[in-house]
Amino acid sequence: MANSSVEEPEIIFKDLSADDGDQVPMEIESLCMQCHENGTTKLMCTRIPYYKQVIVISFLCDHCGFRNNELQSGESVQEFxxxxxxxxxxxxxxxxxxxxxxxxxxxxxxxxxxxxxxxxxxxxxxxxxxxxxxxxxxxxxxxxxxxxxxxxxxxxxxxxxxxxxxxxxxxxxxxxxxxxxxxxxxxxxxxxxxxxxxxxxxxxxxxxDNKILGLSDDNDEEEDPKIVAEREWKSYEDVKQEVLRFHVDCPGCGAPVETCMKPTDIPYFKTVIIMATSCDTCGFKSNEIQASGPTQEYGCKLSCQITDELDLARDVLKCDTCNMAIPELEIEVGYGALSSRFTTVEGLLQATKEQLEEQSRFFMGDSAVDADDGTNKRTMQNVLDGIDEILALKRKATLLNGSHG
Missing domain, CATH: 2.60.120.1040 (ZPR1, A/B domain)
Structure with missing residues (x-):
């Protein structure tokens, strides 16, 4: 009779917790660089709030007393x-x-x-x-x-x-x-x-920078930007009819990947450039939208009252220089915080909530340093609950967006 139990995968990175006594570091005998006797190196993989996965390294030599502590990122190299x-x-x-x-x-x-x-x-x-x-x-x-x-x-x-x-x-x-x-x-x-x-x-x-990170060969040379532009960009009208593909190194693992780029027209607005990168080796994915043309002479400020489902379904184009605010929740998101994107009001609120949940680990996690009365935790939780109420149309709100044009 076959065993119906499914063996669960081993957890490598465990959450960092002051109360968790199950995290046993790996011990490796290694050479001390001070006295050249053998010491002990301890390795532990863990997750730190916001910073995600890290590898904590600690070395101790019992012969001369030399100590060394180090932290290495367990995350892949970021896109930027x-x-x-x-x-x-x-x-x-x-x-x-x-x-x-x-x-x-x-x-x-x-x-x-x-x-x-x-x-x-x-x-x-x-x-x-x-x-x-x-x-x-x-x-x-x-x-x-x-x-x-x-x-x-x-x-x-x-x-x-x-x-x-x-x-x-x-x-x-x-x-x-x-x-x-x-x-x-x-x-x-x-x-x-x-x-x-x-x-x-x-x-x-x-x-x-790529040479420092080991993503490029030391013998590689920087290409002339004009030559790159002439090679990658054809006439503007021809480009609008096809998807451009150019080879780059994956920001996550350094493997060769393709970045797809295509201009597209947004009704009643202007032409924007959509870029997407996907790596089959490490699973890294990236999407980005850039407005074409020069920066406008004047900035703009938009206000949207969210009262029904049609408001949540409104299309939103947010550029890198656009900030966002929800006065009812006392939320203000600065320039570049959510990156450029073409989405809906609902999608923008979901992205805002995800970013706040990521940052809230400093205030709501085990390693958080809070006031004795827990004010930070309650405030953050109230904001997250408020966004859920807006998405469920149980609460009316105003979405303010402003940019340099």
Whole structure:
């Protein structure tokens, strides 16, 4: 008689929880780079709220006491690189959580400080933790340096003093985080509103970025943009009649894939360009819409009252420079937060809800740091419930959209 039970697949990445004692790390005997004796490396795959899958690595040598901790992303490389600029002005800004991979570079212009990529391992820390790590690194061997190179030691002491003036907020400063892999994040204390002191932007990676990530060969050379444009673009009228296909490397796994692109006309509006990429190797999928033609002379602001099913079925074209607000729920979504898309009012509300649920893990998950009265959790849950009520037409609302034209 055949066994009717179905064996469930093994769970590799488990949710990070302070109360979970079932997460047993994998132990590997490995060489200590300090004393060249054998130490122990522990590996654990886990999920961290918002940052998704990571691999935590910890090394300990019982012979010399050397320790090393590191975090590596378990996620695939994102479609775009990410740059985050934070103006640090308050204690709350110093306590913001920072997630970065080993490919991220950090810059503080006011200190003339640049930490290049791969000079530090990936980690989850705070803005204050970034400053303290720099301070601790500079203080290493400072006693020996005072004896052998007193002038250099004096300059380092001056730099540390200046650094601590920023850490104590005697002076405001700017923290820039640039990660070509796209796996970086700085926490927004109030995810229901646009962050007034933090700007997040995404960019297409250059060939040099792909070389850093190992997605391109070191001998590859950048093509002339004019040659690429002449090769890929035919006359505009001919292009509108066919789907263009051009070969690119998958942002997720680096395998060769095809990106499909086709202009199409939206009734009563204008021509837009639809681009789609799908990778059969890793399952990565991407869809993007870009408005054709130049930026309009004036921006525009649209308001829609959601009262019945016809309102939910209205077509919506949202560009990268468009923000969105729902006054009844006190929600405001900034530029580029939901990316460009051609959808419906219902689809836009669903996408907004999904993004808020993703961010709410910082406020509603096991690792959340909330006020004693649970205000953040209740507020977030009320907003999510409010969106469900609007989608079910149990609650009337106003959808506001504004862009640069």
């Amino acid at each position: 690189g990410t740059e985050i600029v934070l103006n640090v002005k308050t204690k709350e800004d110093l306590n913001r959580q920072v997630v970065k991979s080993e490919y991220a570079s950090i810059e503080i212009p006011e200190l003339d400080l640049v930490i290049p990529y791969k000079s530090q391992p990936g980690e989850i820390t705070t803005v204050e933790g970034v400053l303290m790590r720099v301070k601790n690194g500079l203080e290493q061997d400072q006693d020996r340096r005072i004896q052998e190179h007193p002038e250099a030691a004096a300059q380092i002491d001056q730099f540390i003093t200046k650094l601590m003036s920023f850490a104590t907020l005697e002076k405001h400063f700017t923290l820039k985080l640039n990660d070509p892999s796209g796996n970086c994040y700085i926490q927004n204390p109030n995810p229901l509103h646009v962050d007034p002191r933090c700007i997040v932007s995404h960019y297409y990676r250059k060939l040099s």
